[in-house]
Amino acid sequence: MARKILRINMSTLEAVYEDVPEKWARWAGRGLTSAIVADEVEPTCHPLGPQNKLVIAPGWVTGTPAAPSSGRTSFGGKSPLTGGIKESNAGGLSGQKIAKLGLAAIILEGMPADPGKWYKLIITKDGVEFQDASDVEGKGMLEVGPTLWDKYPGTAVIGIGPTGEMKLSNAGISVNDPENRPGRYAGRGGLGAVMGARGVKAIVVDDSGGPGVAIADREKFDSGRRRLTQSISEHDLTKRDGALATYGTAVLINILNEAGGLPTRNFSSGSFEHAADISGEKITELIEERGGEGVVSHACNPGCIIKCSNVFPDEGGVELASAVEYESDWALGANCGIGDIDIIAKMITQCNDLGLDTIEMGNTIAIAMEGGLLEFGDGEGALKLFDEVRNKTPLGRILGQGVEATARAFGVYRVPTVKGQSMPAYEPRAVKGIGITYATSPMGADHTAGYTIAPEIAGVGGKVDPLTEEGKADLSLTFQAATAFIDSTGYCLFIAFPILDIAEGWAGMADTVAGVTGMAITGDDVVPMGKEVLKVERLFNERAGFTSEDDRPPEFMLHEELPPHNVKWTVPNEDLDQVYAWVHED
């Protein structure tokens, strides 16, 4: 059965199923959300206004039987944080269920006639039910999920916390995990505010009786799936007893600290004296020691064989947070000078409940510390700031607007952002390639957009010196393109680690896409097709008013030396401009 587009109009409260037009037929996941946003959203529109849309799309292989680690859902729209195009993807239950309903994408458009009115959308094989959301309005996601599961057990819950209802620029979209926790977030770029502006508090997806995902060439799909699974199972990083399953993603804390690239105290240093206390090694040690509800190696969606997530318990064994992963741990820890893992875990849960992206919120607290609101290292003070957000105070609303708004409010100059979005857990002065990705990605500063950390730090997909700039522009572009493809597949980006090193895995991954879709593509098409997606995104941003001046790192990085290597940002602007020069040449 051919995939359909489900178009939901919140102005008229109507939902219609449409055939996928030819121009979008090749795409899924990020490739599809970006194509739809570019075609249907006016680039200069206000992100919270009636012209913006929220587009939700599972990947090509999402929802197929036994494709490993392939449960991603892409969310797209114009970002309130960056003012550019945004795709943010999440794990959790939603992707597989949307795909199994036979949907290529859900387009959420329009705004309710009554601006104070909130809706729940119940999506089943029979259509969309528009329900009054007064039972969950104003509630955090920790309460929304269980309330909805009381009536719709086992369903996917896509929702926004109070920050999304307030339409703050750092509001993310939560997807529930297999145990119905919130916290698998399409966090970056404020898409929760875009959903909030449509008047939608939550979307429930029930795939019962859905048609499932059609597979065009079963033999090719199965062959690809076997080779991809084999590569994940044998690679030292992703195998069953490898570092990701044993320590989670926070295994990166120690290596980035050792490399002098762990941003600390609002990007004023590249090493943190308490790194060991918040490391993946320490987290696993504590989970095992405390026992109870703690889980080392947890799957964020059914069918994941990497299982890098975790459940972190308090001293009494009661769940404190899921997941304590690298970015959240770093943002709310090292970057705020906080070395207390229990306080970090509590802040992660606050973010997951309120609907805040942990990266942007950690950076925002660090800015508030630099601006004198509280001291670096003041964990209890940082935790109290979440009450400001929850109570919707003016201060809470400023913090919920993210780093740039908070920096303006507190007169801070050291502002680690590109295109309005703050940087993740890799210092660009100490790891130059990732800095090029931050500067040039259409998404704003985003490590997942072109993860050159693999060869620069981890020795995956080759080995290059993180401190040098030679060849890094090309490296970043190749990673950005491959990522745009993988973000379209529905696979978790972490499959990149094994398939960068194991050629059969790379070819197998492409074969699964070819097998599902019937498209004649191979591993050689990954980068060129990824570039097609990047081009669409880049041109949207140009129409929104972005120029090469927006592809620059923050000024302070050009003249402030970063300890311990005492390095500045040295990549010439010409190198940055070269990354996307092909968009107007090809």
Next chain:
Amino acid sequence: MVEVHAFATLKKHLPDGGKAEVEIEPGATVDDLARRLDIPVDEVKIVMRNGRHVELRDTVQDGDRVAFFPAVGGG
């Protein structure tokens, strides 16, 4: 004296919390250091000396800090 650290799945090979201090001969390599401490070199993916990536064949000197990592990654 060289300060040695082993992380993640390699940590268990240095019983003192993943740390050791070692006297070395002039001209000793990273490989020598690993073998002396019974760190399995086939599981070593990344070595850093004073915060810079090095190879097993590279030499170490008094006062160096050397860190051994298995395959790590995430994001």
